[in-house]
Amino acid sequence: MLEIRGLSAAxxxxxxxxxxxxxVPQGEVHAIMGPNGSGKSTLAYVLSGRDDYAVTGGTAxxxxxxxxxxxxxxxxxxxxxxxxxxxVELPGVGNASFLRTALNAQRRSRGExxxxxxxxxxxxxxxxxxxxxxxxxxxxxxxxxxxxxxxKRNEVLQMAILRPKLAILDETDSGLDIDAxxxxxxxxxxxxxxEFSALVITHYQRLLDHIVxxxxxxxxxxxxxxxxxxxxxxxxxxxxxxxxxxEAA
Amino acid sequence: MTAPVQTGIGGxxxxxxxxxxxxxxxxxxxxxAADAFRRAGLPGAAAGRREEAWKYTSLxxxxxxxxxxxxxxxxxxxxxxxxxxxxxxxxIVLVDGVFDPALSTLPASVTFTRFADQPAFxxxxxxxxxxxxxxxxxLAEDGVSLAVxxxxxxxxxxxVSLATNGAAFHPRHAIQLAQGARLTLLELSVGDGAYxxxxxxxxxxAEHAALTHVRLQNESPDAFHLSTLYAEVxxxxxxxxxxxxxxxxxxxxxxxxRLDGEKGTTHLNGAQLLGGSQHADFTTVVQHVAPSCTSRxxxxxxxxxxxxxxxxxxxEVAREAQKTDGYQMNQALLLSPDAEIDTKPxxxxxxxxxxxxxxxxxxxxxxxxxxxxxxxxxxxxxxxxILVRAFLAEALDxxxxxxxxxxxxxxxxxxxxxxxx
Numbered sequence: 125m126l127e128i129r130g131l132s133a134a135x136x137x138x139x140x141x142x143x144x145x146x147x148v149p150q151g152e153v154h155a156i157m158g159p160n161g162s163g164k165s166t167l168a169y170v171l172s173g174r175d176d177y178a179v180t181g182g183t184a185x186x187x188x189x190x191x192x193x194x195x196x197x198x199x200x201x202x203x204x205x206x207x208x209x210x211x212v213e214l215p216g217v218g219n220a221s222f223l224r225t226a227l228n229a230q231r232r233s234r235g236e237x238x239x240x241x242x243x244x245x246x247x248x249x250x251x252x253x254x255x256x257x258x259x260x261x262x263x264x265x266x267x268x269x270x271x272x273x274x275x276k277r278n279e280v281l282q283m284a285i286l287r288p289k290l291a292i293l294d295e296t297d298s299g300l301d302i303d304a305x306x307x308x309x310x311x312x313x314x315x316x317x318x319e320f321s322a323l324v325i326t327h328y329q330r331l332l333d334h335i336v337x338x339x340x341x342x343x344x345x346x347x348x349x350x351x352x353x354x355x356x357x358x359x360x361x362x363x364x365x366x367x368x369x370x371e372a373a
Numbered sequence: 374m375t376a377p378v379q380t381g382i383g384g385x386x387x388x389x390x391x392x393x394x395x396x397x398x399x400x401x402x403x404x405x406a407a408d409a410f411r412r413a414g415l416p417g418a419a420a421g422r423r424e425e426a427w428k429y430t431s432l433x434x435x436x437x438x439x440x441x442x443x444x445x446x447x448x449x450x451x452x453x454x455x456x457x458x459x460x461x462x463x464x465i466v467l468v469d470g471v472f473d474p475a476l477s478t479l480p481a482s483v484t485f486t487r488f489a490d491q492p493a494f495x496x497x498x499x500x501x502x503x504x505x506x507x508x509x510x511x512l513a514e515d516g517v518s519l520a521v522x523x524x525x526x527x528x529x530x531x532x533v534s535l536a537t538n539g540a541a542f543h544p545r546h547a548i549q550l551a552q553g554a555r556l557t558l559l560e561l562s563v564g565d566g567a568y569x570x571x572x573x574x575x576x577x578x579a580e581h582a583a584l585t586h587v588r589l590q591n592e593s594p595d596a597f598h599l600s601t602l603y604a605e606v607x608x609x610x611x612x613x614x615x616x617x618x619x620x621x622x623x624x625x626x627x628x629x630x631r632l633d634g635e636k637g638t639t640h641l642n643g644a645q646l647l648g649g650s651q652h653a654d655f656t657t658v659v660q661h662v663a664p665s666c667t668s669r670x671x672x673x674x675x676x677x678x679x680x681x682x683x684x685x686x687x688x689e690v691a692r693e694a695q696k697t698d699g700y701q702m703n704q705a706l707l708l709s710p711d712a713e714i715d716t717k718p719x720x721x722x723x724x725x726x727x728x729x730x731x732x733x734x735x736x737x738x739x740x741x742x743x744x745x746x747x748x749x750x751x752x753x754x755x756x757x758x759i760l761v762r763a764f765l766a767e768a769l770d771x772x773x774x775x776x777x778x779x780x781x782x783x784x785x786x787x788x789x790x791x792x793x794x
Contacts, residue, residue: 172748176740200750212745216763225759226749233750282749 125150126171126290126321131182132346133170140166142346143182148290148339150187153312153322155332157357158343159365164325165209167343168294171323172206173199186290200226201233203289207279207296214266219278220248222266223285230286251284255311272299280311291315291322297331309334329361344369381436382414385541389511396514398492406500406510413504429683429715430654434623435597440541440569456563456591457533460776464531470542470570471515476535482527483556488516488545495547495575497603497629505599505625509543509573516545516572521554521582529557529774536596538566546574550582550610557585559777563620567595576604576612580634583611587777591784592620594649599625608634608663615772616643616655617781619788624653632659632666632694643672644768646788647680647712654683661694661724668698673768674705675761676712677792687719688729695724701731706764708738708757708792758789 126148133141140163148154158164170177171184173196184191189202214222228238239247248262257277267275276296283291296308312322312335324335332340332354340356341348344365349372350356360368379387389396389407396403416424417431454476457466463480466473472487479485492513500507521527534544550556562570570592578584584604592598598621604612618624630639645653659668674682684703705714718731738760746756765785772778 174744174748195753196744196747197750197752197756200748206748208745208748212741214742214745214760214763216766217759222746222749222759225755226746226751229752229755230750286749 126184126186126323128184129182131167131170131184132180133166133177134180135166135177139180140177140346141170144343144346144348146341146348148321148323150321151318152338153316153324153335154339154341155324155326155337155357156341156343157326157329157360159369160327162343163346164343165294168206168292168323168325171292172196172204197229198233200286201230205283205286205288205291207276207283207291207293209294209296209298211267211275211279213268215268217266219264219266220245220262223248223262223282226282227285248285251281254314255281255284255307257281273301273304276300277304277307280308283315284311287315289319289321291320293322293324295325295327297326297328305331306334329357332357342368344372380439381418382411384440385508385512386411392512396512397489398494402494403511406507409500410504410507410511413507416504426656426685428685428717429681430623430625430652432599432623435569435599438567438569438597439539441539454535456535458531458561458780460529460531460559460780462529462531462559464533465517466533466535467515467517467544468535469537469540469568470534470544472517480527480530482521482525483530484520484522486518488518489514491518492545493518493547494545495603497575497605497631498573498601503601503627505571505627506573506601509545509571509601512543513545513573514542516547518547518549519556519558520549521551521556523551524553526555529559529777532558532560534562534564534570534572536562536564536568536570536592539568541569541571543571543573546572548574548584549577550579550584552579552581554579554582555584557587557774557777559780560586560588562590562592562598564593564596566593568593569597569599571597571599572601574600574602576602578604578606578610578612580608580610582607583613585773586612586614587772587774587781588614588616588626589781589784590616590618590620590624590626594620594622594651596621597623599623601627602629604628604630604639606630606632606634606637606639609636610634611638613638613640614642615640615768617784618643618645618647618653618655619784621653622651624651625656626654627656629658630660630668632661632668633663635663635665637663637666638668640669642670642768642771644674644765645672645682646675646785647682648677648788648792649680650678651680652683653681654685656683656685658687658689659699661688661690661697661699664694665696666694666698668700670701671768672703673765674703674714675708675764676705676714677708679709679711681713681715683715684733685717685719686731687721688731690720690722690724690727690729692723695726697724697727697729699727699729703733704764705735706738706761707735708761754793761789
């Protein structure tokens with residue numbers, strides 16, 4: 125279970141998150157929607173440990189771990205996964221070796237045995253196939269020369285292989301055509317289960333037709349201004365952010 | 374009672390005086406070199422003298438160091454023996470610059486002679502303009518001469534230098550490839566303690582011949598490694614070199630490559646991994662004398678601690694050398710705020726139809742890349758190591774021989790572990 129209490133964060137002394145309260149029970153998928161600049165990506169980065177944000181107040185715990193006190197790699201090993209809005213290119217680093225290093229680092233820190241190259245490739249090939257991705261995705265350098273859609277699919281592939289307990293998807297739908305969107309949604313839906321939670325950050329309701337959330341939260345001005353069931357996303361789509369923000373004020 | 378050890382220019386000159394009767398080869402060349410060395414001294418050693426070719430590197434610490442004056446090298450039972458690479462190929466081993474037959478397995482397809490037996494100072498080296506070459510010419514006691522006959526592919530050969538504490542040695546090597554010959558030479562320099570390794574190498578590549586020269590300098594952290602190489606490449610010949618500098622306290626890798634025949638090629642690539650207060654200077658001069666030749670230089674520096682990397686690259690294109698294709702790139706990754714890189718590219722072009730370019734980049738590890746790796750569960754130190762290796766990957770991938778590349782990767786890994794420790 126993810127529990128966020130009064131979380132505030134700033135970048136370069138500019139406050140962005142201004143007291144977030146949010147609980148995602150184990151096994152649930154929650155959506156966070158909000159206009160540009162509302163703090164959606166900041167929330168994702170703060171939860172995954174990016175250090176250019178200063179946490180100025182509040183707490184965030186995941187399954188009892190004090191997330192804010194942990195290094196990014198420790199959060200990953202505890203099961204937190206961030207699907208980046210802008211996946212980073214790593215020239216000179218092969219995708220397969222990157223994934224295997226990541227998986228084995230997590231397994232090692234959990235006291236599990238590491239996978240050798242053969243075991244890993246078997247697993248990775250199965251996942252690429254399941255997600256209808258070309259095999260050569262594993263052979264290429266991480267995200268180098270990938271199209272926007274391929275980069276997002278590569279994030280989903282990583283998620284499928286690393287099997288997180290909490291996935292934070294930061295606008296994973298942006299720049300995707302409908303086919304890629306379906307692949308991404310399938311990747312998430314296949315992980316759904318009692319052990320898996322997700323925070324799906326999106327600007328549009330479109331993704332939520334494919335990943336149906338248990339709860340929807342609206343983030344504006346660094347605060348959650350409304351929460352509700354999946355129908356809230358439709359209401360938002362009909363009204364627009366401006367009206368909802370005005371209502372909440 | 375022992376006399377104080379004489380250091381610096383005087384120390385080297387008095388050693389020459391004591392040895393000169395016994396030194397092999399033409400005594401007049403020795404004397405001329407001694408005169409040149411007396412005039413030039415060691416770059417940076419005398420206050421107020423600054424030579425352009427040594428703008429960023431001072432050999433003052435070499436002048437101040439004490440070296441043993443014994444002629445007979447120490448051998449056997451030394452820990453450096455364990456540094457001999459386990460690669461299935463013939464090898465020529467020198468201990469403190471002197472050929473060691475017991476440690477060597479001679480190649481079948483390369484003609485090998487010792488400098489001590491057949492001393493020749495070659496035709497390319499210039500003791501009058503390079504002080505280290507003057508020092509070498511004055512004091513060289515041994516070295517290897519390798520020749521590959523016409524059309525022969527000699528495969529891989531190792532040339533290993535093992536050094537011991539206190540030694541100062543100046544081996545003189547010559548490599549000749551006849552028409553259409555091929556050789557991959559792995560030159561490995563290792564040792565223990567404080568010593569000076571000052572080799573001069575002369576390379577002749579005939580028409581259609583190709584020398585691949587991989588150099589792994591992994592000397593002891595207290596050593597000085599100052600090498601000067603001259604290469605001459607004939608029509609459609611190739612001198613392809615890659616030098617990895619990970620060891621030694623002060624390093625100079627100086628290469629003069631001359632493209633003498635049409636459509637010759639040279640690659641003077643390198644990587645320098647430096648930490649602590651290491652200083653490594655990579656200086657190249659490529660002379661395009663004939664038309665339609667290609668030269669490539671990519672030198673990558675990874676600098677930690679207070680290390681200083683230097684790249685001086687000069688491309689000279691003669692009036693006749695039309696259709697020259699020259700490229701030079703120096704890249705530095707600074708892992709610490711106290712590390713330093715100095716770059717001095719020079720293009721001197723007298724032909725009018727040429728393609729020559731140079732570039733330089735300096736940067737730190739990318740914060741976005743580092744966070745991306747860590748967010749996947751990869752610990753900080755491992756993530757940094759992955760990014761450093763990625764920076765070097767392009768350079769190392771160009772080394773085609775698998776076992777040789779593996780040896781280089783192992784040296785990179787070893788360097789990284791020393792930095793992390």
